[in-house]
Amino acid sequence: MFITEIYLLVLLVFMIIAAIIAVEIKSLISSVISLGAVGVGMSISFLFLAAPDLAIVQIAVEVLLLIFLIRATLGREIVSEKGAVTIPLRLLSIFIVLVILGFGIIAFRNLPEFGKPVFSLVPEAPSNSYIQHGLKETGSANIITAVILDYRGYDTLGEATVLFTSLLGALVILRAKTKKNGTKVINHKETKARGGE
């Protein structure tokens, strides 16, 4: 067992504990902060997995996410007790989750073991071509940037579209209502006109 795998196991146990605390704690602010612990654990795991770009992006995204979540829960962090699910339904949920876990563990037997990825077993996999010819074909020293902006450029265009649309939707939903006054004025005029008739 390589040392990276041991580090990853420790980090994953930490992240699972933080996730369980985030799910089960009553106060919403504490839950959000535990979610932040999960995100930081992800970032450190990415560092161990030789993915520094992902670690940087994960930290930045996590900070923004925590700001949004804390803004949403500030001053309203009371969880009502009667909102809890009854115990039989909770047991049923645990049973379903355990069944899915069993199927997942059966499925994981067919995967190559950790540390021996598929692309090193298959010589014609596209990743091999990216690693070998990426610098020559795109001129980018960072192969990940070469994949994002050159080989899979259309994916990145789609990503930018999705991000723009979702943030536009969030802004439209959160916008202070200005149109309602306008419609009220129109209704007022209509009622006046009807009164005049």
Place this chain on the structure above:
Amino acid sequence: MVFALCFVLFLTGLYCILTKKNTVKIIIGLSIMEAGVNLFLVLLGYKNDGVVPIIDRSTDIVHFLAYSVDPLPQALVLTSIVIGLGTIALGIALCMRLYVKYGTFDIAEIRRLKG
């Protein structure tokens, strides 16, 4: 073993979505599931003693070709993380709007449609 623990992280989020009635808790569960999936995809591309797929002037090309980790999952997970931020921001905006309208985060109490 690592894969199984990563799947347990995913299932923690799934359990949260199945049992909680608070909308903010549901979005937190969604975020945990997303973290599990992203980490799993990056785990699939790791090679033992792997090096970062960035070529430097001092990089030994033969060693780099033999030990570089898979750049493709990393690039696509980068996309996925940013999209996750967008979707969760939209969900939180909906939660805040619901709170303004109904005065609660509890989905059992949000019943009537109010115009």
